[in-house]
Amino acid sequence: MREFIFRLFGRGRRPPDSDGDARPDGGTVTKEQTVGRSRLRDALDSDLLGSLPFWLPPALLIGLFVYGAIGWNVVISLTDWSGLGQPDYSSLSFAMYEEMLSDPTFWTATQNTFVLLIAFTVVTLLLGLLMAILVDQNIRFENTFRTIYLLPMSLSFVVTAIFWAWMYNPEIGLINVALRSVGLDFLAYAWLSDPRFSLAAVIFALMWQFSGYCMVVYLAGLRAIPTEQYEAARTDGASTIRMYRRVIIPQLRASTTSAAVVLMVFALKAFDFLFVLFGPTPGPSTDILSVMMFREAFRATNWAYGSAIATVLFLMALGVIGPYLYLQYSRGDL
Amino acid sequence: MSSQTANDSTSGIDFQRIGLYAVLVVMAAFYLSPLESGLMTAFKSQEAFIGSTPFVPPPPSGFTVEPWFEAWSRLQLGVFNSLLLAIPATALSAIFGSLAAYGLTNVDWRGQVAVIMLFVAGIFVPYQSVLVPLTQFWTMVGLEDILAGVPLLAERTGLLELIITHTAYGIPICTILFRSYYATIDPEMLEAARLDGATVARIYWKIILPLSVPIFAVTLIYQFTQIWNDLLFALVLLTSPENQVVTLSLNQLQGSMVQQYNLQMAGAFVAALPTLVVYVLFGEQFAEGVAGES
Amino acid sequence: MAQLILDHVTKVFDDNGSDIVAVDDVNIDLEDGEFLVLVGPSGCGKSTTLRMVAGLETVTSGEIRLDDRVINDASPRDRDIAMVFQSYALYPHMTVRENMSFGLEESTDLDGDTISTKVTETAEMLNIGELVDRKPRELSGGQRQRVALGRAIVRDPEVFLMDEPLSNLDAKLRSGMRTELQRLQEDLGVTTMYVTHDQTEAMTMGDRIAILNDGRLQQVATPLEAYHQPANQFVAGFIGDPSMNFFEMEMQGDRLVGQEFAYPLSQQTRESLGDAVRVVLGVRPEDIELVSEASGDHDYETVVDVVEPMGNENNVYLNFTADSDTTFVATIGGMRSVEAGQPAVARFPESAIHLFDAETGEALKNRSLDELENAEPRL
Structure with a gap:
């Protein structure tokens, strides 16, 4: 499993010289025209044609459904389309975006989205890291523990939302029953309906669902660190905590980056879980952009307005993945 | 350690x-x-x-098993429809992913990186940013009218739309999963096959595909879970109650039986059962799929 | 069987906008049935050259001809060439039989029975007849190597290309396979181009060797010619182990003067130098004699630095003075006892020296072969 992550953005083009070793430092070519001719031929000879039937159909599907749809969505967001009619593409304006900026609901949802994005990502990464370190202690039944920790990831958000609604039930839910049984009655809040706690309760439940994923990613990172480094740190007399802080965790940066990107993008598109818990109109404490977008477009039929919110969501996602992909590309990992 | x-x-x-x-x-x-x-x-x-x-x-x-019977009777249509959706959509996105990964990894041509970028970025696109055009697109296509001559399919229009949609959005992650696997295949072996006279297509069929069994397992399991679990696309694309998938049915059950927690829980387990079984049987493959998303 | 000609072949790679010349204007003619070894250090372009012949890389300029047919733009499958790869590149999901039949199935119209017969014959010839139903992972390294060879042989191609086929074998197996491969090639009589970085393979296997450095062809010659009559300093240094000793010298009157010693030249040798002033003096370790007392112009007092006993011979590293940086090596018989720190007199016989132009590296004078010819009966 661990190789997977590192293989993931595997090699792109195979280095041309199969010697694989140092390329000759050879000078530049004086015969310009021959080089130009060969480039053209290289392009034709390089099996582009043979490879087309394989990647072009899926690429077209993605082009249409993903990128075409994104572009179309932007165009729709510039119209004033709402209700049952068809969009009028003849007069495009930023009216929807102006409306959005003056809509207090939008700002509340944006704020909640950011809180969710940051808090969820941070706590989930930390818990996942902790679990990965614990599981990496050469324990017995490692597979069983790993399987249990990752189990929530295999469940639908509809399912987990129903579980957590029950867990959070103020009177007879497990959380409050447990709190009362240890004498913490004053902490037994109505977690989901109390605006002070509802977003935190959602974040906690999502952390439950996603920390196993982070564990898997970190575990792969940990296993890629040679045992000698643990031994060297021990020989240097470092305590366990210092060893992890100074030697091991700094080497998990790549794992952290990729897991954080996935978590942040998830936080932006999180919909199912909140929708099942709170419906399309969750109220200011748990309203987030993705739910607001759905509400505006598919409940209020403010299609253009919904598209404008969706465009903002897309740009936010781009803000997360753009740098990540650029990083991957400049490292030559794509 | x-x-x-x-x-x-x-x-x-x-x-x-x-x-x-x-x-x-x-x-x-x-x-x-x-x-x-x-x-x-x-x-x-x-x-x-x-x-x-x-x-x-x-x-x-x-003690009672009544909630399970009740939940099953309310969800069985959804379970059936979800299978009808998830199996073909999973298979299609995995097949497309395998083909694309081969074309973008083992066959060498310039400009691959740009195409790969688009595939990778496709994994991360929030569904919300395509929902409105997506519904608009399927309205304009009018699949139901196209299929009017085949009543069996026409009734299933919503599911067909959902299959195609899930296939398209599943291709990026499937491609990346396959690509990470294909990148480890010895390029000299593929060159040997070329020298042996095999064409690009024959190499895929005779060499790559037989070697892809483990990664097909990973991709199919991961993708099946994803499609089975999705609510959002079904919510905006499915209109007729006969086509309802299990996540929709479960959501409705939860909404209508607010206080009947025993029924809700039984329903949640019924809906989760296929993914739970898959997870218990193929936990390793699922973990590989999950890890591949990063 | 065929004649393979590389005519001014050049390969330029584009590395993010800057051009890298991997193979620069290489000319090699392989006679029908010839075994040519392409040798050179890592990254010298030898693999790229081979891959161009195979059709796995495009040719930037120049021509590759197979029996007068230009094959630059022919696809690999149309070239009738078989290749043996360093990693063997066997198909892991196929049995040995399937591995060997694959090429015939893909590139010929032969029926199943004929293919099966050919595969069986070839497998038996290679002593892997009883392994044909196994998968590659059930075979040892040496057996896989044979399957890789069999896969090439069964195709009965015009040309064999071999890319370091022995480098994944352990040393003992490798020397066995060296002779076997040579014998096979002789029996089959197929024109063969063999790439290696191992100069022992180059020396022992090839009818001729082609030495490449930095993408440029240095010399094409028989192994002994390359050894005794190197075209330039690179070839002289590359072929032979331990390497030839080199000393930078300057022509002053009738002698070469270096940092640590001076070497008088005979009239005859001086003439072969023309008007070169800065030269490199080369002498092979086995041509340096250790004598008991300095008696001639070409005898030098030295101090033994390190002795490497090899069993059959000793490699003796010598310094001109105890604290000198210039070390050179002499090979002497294994039975002679020499110890580090002891003084020794080294003799560089004039008949055995090579002289190279210090600027171009070109050989100005190679050793005389008279002695060798005289010595021949002894072999």
Whole structure:
């Protein structure tokens, strides 16, 4: 499993010289025209044609459904389309975006989205890291523990939302029953309906669902660190905590980056879980952009307005993945 | 890590080690508690779950399997439709992913990176940013009218749209999963096949495909879980109640039976059962798929 | 069987906009049935050259001809060439039989029975007849190597290309396979181009060797010619182990003067130098004699630095003075006892020296072969 992550953005083009070793430092070519001719031929000879039937159909599907749809969505967001009619593409304006900026609901949802994005990502990464370190202690039944920790990831958000609604039930839910049984009655809040706690309760439940994923990613990172480094740190007399802080965790940066990107993008598109818990109109404490977008477009039929919110969501996602992909590309990992 | 534990275990009772296992077990309890309390509740009568602690097994007087029958009768159509959706959509996106990964990894041509970029970025696109055009697109296509001559398919228009949509959005992650695997295939072996006279297509068919079995397992399992679990696309694309998938049915059940937690829990388990079975049987492959998303 | 000609072949790679010349204007003619070894250090372009012949890389300029047919733009499958790869590149999901039949199935119209017969014959010839139903992972390294060879042989191609085929074998197996491969090639009589970085393979296997450095062809010659009559300093240094000793010298009157010693030249040798002033003096370790007392112009007092006993011979590293940086090596018989720190007199016989132009590296004078010819009966 661990190789997977590192293989993931595997090699792109195979280095041309199969010697694989140092390329000759050879000078530049004086015969310009021959080089130009060969480039053209290289392009034709390089099996582009043979490879087309394989990647072009899926690429077209993605082009249409993903990128075409994104572009179309932007165009729709510039119209004033709402209700049952068809969009009028003849007069495009930023009216929807102006409306959005003056809509207090939008700002509340944006704020909640950011809180969710940051808090969820941070706590989930930390818990996942902790679990990965614990599981990496050469324990017995490692597979069983790993399987249990990752189990929530295999469940639908509809399912987990129903579980957590029950867990959070103020009177007879497990959380409050447990709190009362240890004498913490004053902490037994109505977690989901109390605006002070509802977003935190959602974040906690999502952390439950996603920390196993982070564990898997970190575990792969940990296993890629040679045992000698643990031994060297021990020989240097470092305590366990210092060893992890100074030697091991700094080497998990790549794992952290990729897991954080996935978590942040998830936080932006999180919909199912909140929708099942709170419906399309969750109220200011748990309203987030993705739910607001759905509400505006598919409940209020403010299609253009919904598209404008969706465009903002897309740009936010781009803000997360753009740098990540650029990083991957400049490292030559794509 | 082995060295460390070897040292630790030399001293008789190792409190550090006991503490470690205690933490691991408590964590396991934390991860399982929602499922455990849900499972217990699903076997309790209304009075029993209101009157008892959630994670405690039902008392003999309060034991019932009624919620399961009730949940099954409400969800069976959804389960059937979800299978009808998830199986073809999973297979299609995996096949497309395998083809694309081969064309973008093992066959060498310039400009691959740009195409690969678009595939990778496709994994991360929030569905919300395509929802409105997507519904508009399927309205304009009018699949139902196109299929009017084939009533069997026409009734299933919503599911067909959903299959195609899930296939398209599943291709990026499938491609990346396959690509990471294909990148480890010895390029000299493929060159040997070229020198042996095999064409690009023959190499795929005779060499790549037979070698792809493990990664097909990973991709199919991961993608099946994803499609089975999705709510959002179904919510905006499915209009007719006959085509309802299980996540929709479950959401409705939850909305209409607000206080019947035993029924809700049984329903959640019914809806989760296929993915749970897949997960228990193929946990390793699922973990590989999950890890591949990063 | 065929004649393979590389005519001014050049390969330029584009590395993010800057051009890298991997193979620069290489000319090699392989006679029908010839075994040519392409040798050179890592990254010298030898693999690229081979891959161009195979059709796995495009040719930037120049021509590759197979029996007068230009094959630059022919696809690999149309070239009738078989290749043996360093990693063997066997198909892991196929049995040995399937591995060997694959090429015939893909590139010929032969029926199943004919293919099966050919595969069986070839497998038996290679002593892997009883392994044909196994998968590659059930075979040892040496057996896989044979399957890789068999896969090439069964195709009965015009040309064999071999890319370091022995480098994944352990040393003992490798020397066995060297002779076997040579014998096979002789029996089959197929024109063969063999790439290696191992100069022992180059020396022992090839009818001729082609030495490449930095993408440029240095010399094409028989192994002994390359050894005794190197075209330039690179070839002289590359072929032979331990390497030839080199000393930078300057022509002053009738002698070469270096940092640590001076070497008088005979009239005859001086003439062969023309008007070169800065030259490199080369002498092979086995041509340096250790004598008991300095008696001639070409005898030098030295101090033994390190002795490497090889069993059959000793490699003796010598310094001109105890604290000199210039070390050179002499090979002497294994039975002679020499110890580090002891003084020794080294003799560089004039008949055995090579002289190279210090600027171009070109050989100005190679050793005389008279002695060798005289010595021949002894072999």
